[in-house]
Each structure stands twice: as structure tokens, then as C-alpha cells.
Amino acid sequence: MEQQSYKQAIAELEAILKNLRSESCDVDTLTASTRRAVQLLNFCRERLTTTEAELNQVLATLQSPEK
Secondary structure: OOOOOHHHHHHHHHHHHHHHOOOOOOOOHHHHHHHHHHHHHHHHHHHHHHHHHHHHHHHHHOOOOOO
16 A cells, blocks of 8 residues: 555545445446455554554553562
8 A cells, every 4th residue: 555644544435435325336346445445444453553552662661660
């Protein structure tokens, strides 16, 4: 996937969802839209997991060591 921010990925997912819900949804592009949505969901999941790990690491430095 090209360099994309989490916010951009969410916006694209919302656009895909809006299109899929509309009456103008084209059955010929349904598979491609679904495939792209899955790619975006995987990207977002990975980004959230990475961010959580980074935050946990940063927050761990705030904890005082036990004596």
C-alpha cells in the first residue's frame, strides 16, 4: 500500500462504504471495492496495533521502578 495516513485510509473506507450503500453501486466494481476495503482495514488494524505498542512502551517509561 502506498504511503497513506490512518486518517486518509478511514476517509477512503467511508467513501467505499457510501458507494456500496448507494443505488449507483456497480456490480462490476464490487469485488475491486471490497478488495480495496480489506486492504485498508488491514492497514488500519496494523497501524493501530503499532501505535498501541509504541504508546505502551512510552508509558512504561513513566512507571517508577520497584525497589
